[in-house]
Amino acid sequence: MDPRLNPYTPNAGARPPALVGRDHQLLGFEVLLERLRGGGTEQSMIITGLRGVGKTVLLGAFREIALKLRWAAVEAEITRHGDFGERIAQLTRRALLQVAPRSRWRERARRAAACLQSFSLTFSPEGAISLGVDIDAVEGLADSGSLVEDLSDLFVALGEAAREHETGVVFLFDEVQFLEVREFEALIAALHRTVQRSLPITMVGAGLPQIPRLAGEAKSYAERLFTFPTIGPLPAPAAAEALTSPAAALGVSFAPEAAQRVVDYTQGYPYFLQEYGKTVWDQAEASPIDPQLVTACVELVEAKLDGSFFRVRAERTTELELRYLRAMAELGSEPQRASDVARVLRRTSNQLGPTRSRLIEKGLLYTPGFGLAAFTVPQFDRYMIRNHSLRPGISR
Template sequence: MDELENPYRPGAGTQPPALIGRDAYIDHFGTLMRRAVQGRPGKSVMPIGLRGVGKTVLLNRFAQIAETEGLSVAFIEAPETGDLRSLLARSLRKILLQFDGRKASAKVLKALRILKSFQLQLPDGSSVSLDFDALAGAGDSGVLSDDLTDLLTAAGEAAQERSTGILIAIDEVQYLTAEELSAAITAIHRTTQLNLPVVLVGAGLPQLPGLAGDAKSYAERLFEFPEIGSLNAEDARDALALPAAVEGVEYSAEAIELLLALTEGYPYFLQEWGYHLWNISNGPTIGIGDVQSAQQQVTSHLDKNFFLVRLDRLTPKEKEYLLAMAQLGKGPHRSGDIAAKLGVKVESVAPRRSGLISKGMIYSPAHGDTAFTVPLFDAFMMRTSI
């Protein structure tokens, strides 16, 4: 079929043609935004889940909703290097200058001057360009939680004056340092107490609730952590069939059933399979023969472009640890069982396990348990180890 008409969109954070199975989260967030602008901010949300389940897609949708409701959005992807102060300074500069462009006011000027103070503490010594004097004694203590609270409070007051709000959306929240996560939670806690229209949303891997709880014990009272997983069978069918139907193409029942087994309902894999099947099929029906013909091609593509890029970041010893997990079968697995598979004591591989958690490759769903953060990674490890 014509590749130009291919409706599927595999990619990192790319919105699929049909955003299936997430309506409840989207509707809830719309209400949250409207309440925030009305001066009634409440619990915000931080979707969590494995790689490829659509967390970033959902976060992007939240940002779109916020903009539709008239809020200004600061969208940040947290780097593993820990640079939240710089990223926030640049994003808030743009928002506050837009406020200032509408109508100069004392509150906007105050927020800009605090931002000037805030950026004096950027870790790399850089600065954001602002033609304002720093406000001494606000945002300049060098203590990130205090400075960020000063900045977001002032920004929230400026937004409130304009009957609007600010959404700070952070992807890959688990990569924030403990200091950064604690500071973000502290600052949002204060703006919520003051009924200011500043909302923090994020998305991250399953370890995020534990990290947030370690950072601040009251995090669970500020955020909900909905778990975003694979799609159920009906939604997975729709994610494949609905975009094709718009173009006059259908799937056979047998093809759908095989695809559900191969993808286990994970949205990213559904998009990859749909994309490749469209390109190789003659249509107008995609049948089980098409799926079987494409299997080697799709598997090879996923191995090179989805799985291998993650494996290449690891040390040989870390790869050995993941292979031992894969050889034990589908997880989660007890840390002791993994160590036994490696023929070593649990204590000796604890640093290796911690390093893999920090790199976002594994997580602990329960004390002493270990599981992959990437769906179907066990099968990939077994393929590459043969």
């Protein structure tokens, strides 16, 4: 088929031509905004899921809904060791300008701008934000130096500005597993404050299953403020639709057995579906696409996945970390016990503890249960076995 017309989107965060299987979350988000705008309360959500299941795409779809409902929506990807204070200040500035252009700011919006000045002087004096308006910082607001207190002041001021202008503000945070505990706690405390005041401001997050561990009060607030829905691979019928409908829209069909083979190989994982669909499209010479072609494309698909999706995940790992991952792969795709992995490497779990922790910190592994670790990247075991030998130096 004409590669110029190829409808598939195997790229991080790229909106697929058919966003299937996420209606429940999309509706939930719309309800959340409508209820907050009406002065009600509603639990927000933090979406978790493995790599490549469509979290970023979903946040993008949320943003579109927010804009359609005339909310201010600002997005950020959390990075490890990022400057959180400065990031929040920048986002708040953007949100405030979306709430209303400067020339139309009323009292509450001006106050939020003053609060933002204080906040940014407190948390990022270097990158002090220029709002381009002559508004001084306010004394006693967002200037205590305590992130919890000052972020709460800032969110309340921003929420009040939004309410004054009959709109709302939603923060969309991607890769929330990289938030530090104190940052996550501050966000939770700030949102708790705005919920108490029924302000139209909220935060929706997405990230790996490894959400920062909260303790005590912060934990119980988090459980009241958020639901934690998991998104995963698409069930077989939805996966088949994600594969076939973009082609159908261009007059190309899949033989049922051909679609089935793609669904089986990909196990319904959205990224793999897009990569497989794209490859098959480029190779196909006729419609309907037949099962033999699908099977003949496996190697090409794997080469592409290995060179992009998997490789970027495996980058920035040390030799020992790679060996750890390879040993896990030897045991299979399921969650594995530290002691079993250690046995494969002929070491003790204690010796390998730091390696395992670093892999969790880097987002390559997560801990689904006590003493267990699993890959955050679907089918990573197959990738490791294809590309790395268990005993380096001895060829496979």
